[in-house]
Amino acid sequence: MLLFFLILIAMTLASFTGLVVDRLPLGLSIITGRSRCDHCQSRLRPFELIPLFSFLIQGGYCRHCKAKLSWLYPTLEVLFSLLFILAYYQLLDLPESLILIASLLLSILDFRHQEIPFSLWLFFALLITAINGFSLSQVLWLSFALIAFFWDLKIGPGDFLWLFLIAGDIPLLKQVKILEIASISGILYYIILKKKGAIPFIPFLSIGYLGLLIWEKIPSL
Ligand SMILES: [Zn+2]
Numbered sequence: 001m002l003l004f005f006l007i008l009i010a011m012t013l014a015s016f017t018g019l020v021v022d023r024l025p026l027g028l029s030i031i032t033g034r035s036r037c038d039h040c041q042s043r044l045r046p047f048e049l050i051p052l053f054s055f056l057i058q059g060g061y062c063r064h065c066k067a068k069l070s071w072l073y074p075t076l077e078v079l080f081s082l083l084f085i086l087a088y089y090q091l092l093d094l095p096e097s098l099i100l101i102a103s104l105l106l107s108i109l110d111f112r113h114q115e116i117p118f119s120l121w122l123f124f125a126l127l128i129t130a131i132n133g134f135s136l137s138q139v140l141w142l143s144f145a146l147i148a149f150f151w152d153l154k155i156g157p158g159d160f161l162w163l164f165l166i167a168g169d170i171p172l173l174k175q176v177k178i179l180e181i182a183s184i185s186g187i188l189y190y191i192i193l194k195k196k197g198a199i200p201f202i203p204f205l206s207i208g209y210l211g212l213l214i215w216e217k218i219p220s221l
Pocket of ligand 1: 037041063065066067
């Protein structure tokens with residue numbers, strides 16, 4: 001029963017963070033909720049706002065204008081539920097869960113806009129630091145972020161700010177390892193998909209973090 005409520009909370013939280021991801025970069029309100037279709041502005045009824053189920057029942061299309069609904073919400077709802085289930089079975093602790101949520105949101109934003117909203121980063125930075133305490137390597141990444149803000153280091157300030165988030169939770173050596181995994185997978189992605197231009201690097205850093213986390217959790221399963 002507790003798990004059921006946790007999944008309900010996870011899905012509600014996912015819907016809210018979907019709003020944050022969609023609206024924060026555009027400077028729109030995140031308080032008013034998702035009450036209208038983004039395309040035709042039809043007012044959505046309560047049954048059209050049930051996490052995941054509305055999307056599945058409507059087949060991924062708006063009931064009024066038949067526009068395709070965003071995959072962002074159902075994806076976040078599934079991932080948040082998964083995360084809460086893993087936390088419930090104590091396979092993830094609180095800092096790890098927060099880092100994963102922050103990584104997911106910042107990855108989407110970095111991928112879409114090639115920059116991250118400072119306010120969102122600050123929210124997670126304060127929360128994670130409050131739990132883990134301050135570590136010396138955080139000073140390192142913060143300094144790099146400042147330098148990258150003024151000079152072109154090829155790695156943007158947002159990427160260093162992401163490293164700040166994980167710095168209180170894992171040793172520096174592992175942080176560097178994640179940076180390596182991210183660099184290699186980022187380069188491979190660009191070569192294989194023949195991409196050009198700036199790399200949204202946070203998704204690759206997050207993949208590196210997730211990979212290392214899974215690698216370390218496997219022996220305890
Ligand atoms: Zn519509």
